[in-house]
Amino acid sequence: MKHLFFGGIHPKYNKEMSTGITEFLTVTPKTVVIPLQQHIGAPCTPLVRVGDRVLRGQKIGDGEGLCVPVHASVSGTVVAIEPRPHTNGRMVNAIVIENDMRDDTVELKGNTTPLAQLDDDTILHAVREAGIVGMGGAAFPGNVKALSAMGHVDTLIANACECEPYITADDSLLRTDAKHVLEGMEILRHVLRPERAVLAVEDNKTEAIAKVKQLLQEHPDIELVVLPTMYPQGSEKQLIQAVTRREVLPGKLPVSVGCAVFNVSTFAAIYRAVRLGMPLIQRIVTVSGEAIAQPQNFIVRIGTPFHDLIEVAGGLHDATERVISGGPMMGFAQSDLQVPVVKATNSILCLLKDRNGAAENPVCLRCGKCVAVCPMRLQPLYMYRFTNAGRIDELKRLNIFDCMECGSCAFTCPGKLPLVETFRKGKAMVREANAK
Numbered sequence: 001m002k003h004l005f006f007g008g009i010h011p012k013y014n015k016e017m018s019t020g021i022t023e024f025l026t027v028t029p030k031t032v033v034i035p036l037q038q039h040i041g042a043p044c045t046p047l048v049r050v051g052d053r054v055l056r057g058q059k060i061g062d063g064e065g066l067c068v069p070v071h072a073s074v075s076g077t078v079v080a081i082e083p084r085p086h087t088n089g090r091m092v093n094a095i096v097i098e099n100d101m102r103d104d105t106v107e108l109k110g111n112t113t114p115l116a117q118l119d120d121d122t123i124l125h126a127v128r129e130a131g132i133v134g135m136g137g138a139a140f141p142g143n144v145k146a147l148s149a150m151g152h153v154d155t156l157i158a159n160a161c162e163c164e165p166y167i168t169a170d171d172s173l174l175r176t177d178a179k180h181v182l183e184g185m186e187i188l189r190h191v192l193r194p195e196r197a198v199l200a201v202e203d204n205k206t207e208a209i210a211k212v213k214q215l216l217q218e219h220p221d222i223e224l225v226v227l228p229t230m231y232p233q234g235s236e237k238q239l240i241q242a243v244t245r246r247e248v249l250p251g252k253l254p255v256s257v258g259c260a261v262f263n264v265s266t267f268a269a270i271y272r273a274v275r276l277g278m279p280l281i282q283r284i285v286t287v288s289g290e291a292i293a294q295p296q297n298f299i300v301r302i303g304t305p306f307h308d309l310i311e312v313a314g315g316l317h318d319a320t321e322r323v324i325s326g327g328p329m330m331g332f333a334q335s336d337l338q339v340p341v342v343k344a345t346n347s348i349l350c351l352l353k354d355r356n357g358a359a360e361n362p363v364c365l366r367c368g369k370c371v372a373v374c375p376m377r378l379q380p381l382y383m384y385r386f387t388n389a390g391r392i393d394e395l396k397r398l399n400i401f402d403c404m405e406c407g408s409c410a411f412t413c414p415g416k417l418p419l420v421e422t423f424r425k426g427k428a429m430v431r432e433a434n435a436k
């Protein structure tokens with residue numbers, strides 16, 4: 001198969017498990033937990049108090065600097081503002097709302113001005129006020145990313161690769177609502193004025209591709225690029241290489257090679273923010289894996305506890321070993337199923353056994369397979385060895401912070417070494433040493 005970026009692997013994708021049901025189930029939880037930090041940057045300060053009544057779509061937290069607001073995803077009463085478990089593994093201050101099941105909604109002010117007459121500030125303000133972040137997992141504030149790309153990019157890429165096994169949320173979005181993804185692309189194209197606007201998708205999403213092709217007649221300036229399926233093509237740097245042949249250097253951002261990449265769900269959210277005035281209060285989440293009774297996609301209110309979704313999907317198998325937020329390669333195992341869906345949650349994965357389990361007595365065979373598949377051109381076997389030996393200077397020399405923890409090395413390692421966990425430890429050691 002044609003190789004469009006360095007390294008990469010072909011795991012078993014298991015996407016068919018959750019693509020069978022095309023009717024989304026809108027889940028309405030009794031209580032939602034809205035963390036005041038769902039983005040990279042500074043946390044929000046609450047704008048409401050315990051006992052307040054809130055409306056669906058109401059801004060309930062905001063802050064200064066690198067920060068976007070959070071909103072109530074249901075109408076109801078604020079019953080607590082306190083630290084709650086977050087999918088990132090930490091306790092994060094959150095606003096807890098008891099749902100009154102009325103869905104009383106704030107007055108939404110969409111902007112119907114023709115795009116050619118819409119100014120950049122109006123669009124970026126709407127994106128910020130809607131609390132939009134990168135919905136592919138990065139959670140970087142959307143308005144800040146767009147602002148930093150203005151005047152510096154010639155290529156805008158909509159990322160529909162969704163290369164992690166099991167996850168089909170973006171695929172489902174394109175199959176059911178590609179129109180609004182393309183409208184969102186037009187809005188950012190208007191702000192960034194790139195020479196190329198590309199919707200990039202992997203070739204395993206045939207129905208989504210057909211849907212987009214149908215609609216592209218109305219969007220002649222948007223190009224559809226179908227890429228051969230390969231992991232981790234959905235990572236920004238690998239996608240840029242696959243689409244443009246440009247390589248983002250270690251430590252640099254996509255803008256350094258004239259590119260801006262946004263997830264397709266983010267584009268749909270941008271459309272809703274600008275045209276409907278609707279904040280980011282719900283998203284599509286895949287619930288899948290061998291340990292869940294009825295894998296499927298849901299439209300989910302932000303703040304819905306994982307537990308509620310798992311119940312609606314038929315519950316967990318008795319032999320469930322792990323529940324992961326995200327995919328099997330880069331996701332995070334969850335110990336508390338009361339954690340809420342946040343803006344960047346694209347999947348809840350329920351597994352029977354550790355698919356990439358480490359051996360009891362792992363031994364490096366020095367086969368070099370990990371080096372061959374690492375998309376960041378790193379040397380995982382040496383990073384592993386030097387982390388275990390505590391050799392900080394060597395870890396810095398090997399650019400351990402360029403590791404994006406994609407898990408390709410661990411997947412391919414015949415010695416079953418716990419590579420990614422070790423690199424996380426290695427990075428923490430370097431950070432600690434730098435702090436001293």
Ligand code: SF4
Nearest residue numbers: 364365367368370413
């Ligand atoms: S793939 Fe595993 S066994 Fe082979 S060199 Fe890398 S770490 Fe060692």
Ligand code: SF4
Nearest residue numbers: 374403404406407409
């Ligand atoms: S986890 Fe890190 S070292 Fe391993 S393949 Fe991915 S980027 Fe390379």
